[in-house]
Amino acid sequence: MESLAAVWAAAPGWLMHVLLVDSVWGVWVALFGLLAQAVFMARMLVQWIASERARRSVVPVAFWWLSLGGAAMLFVYGILREDIVIILAQAFGVVVYIRNLALIRAEARGRP
Incomplete structure (x- = not known):
């Protein structure tokens, strides 16, 4: 069995x-970006499953947490890639996701 180091040594080219x-x-930045996109995409799967179970459109709290986590990771990825489009798109999303989580928290505490 090949060692992980040997596999890694052969991998970077392709x-x-x-x-x-x-x-x-x-390579590490791109892999981080793929992970970030997977986290961000998982929110849609969570929302879809919740809606199918309820037989109506539902947006669970996990959707907002995955949105925030994925957007924050994609924001970092945009910085690492020096991509202003990703940076600006995710910066706005982070604000929206934080606000939704704050509204949910306030509602749970009984505040308007």
Whole structure:
């Protein structure tokens, strides 16, 4: 069985090509970006499952937490990639997700 180091040593060439990066650092940044997108995408799966179970459209609190987590990760990814489009898009989303979580928390505490 090959060691993890041997597999990693062989991987960067093809992996850099697939991920459209030119360094090992770029590979890590791209993998982080893929993880961030997976977290952000998971919110839709959570929302869909909750709605199917309720037989009506439902937005569970987990949707907002996954939205916040995924957007924050994508914001960091945008900074690492120096991509102003991702940075601006996610910065606005983070504000919206935090506000929704604050409204949910206030409602749970019985405040308007």
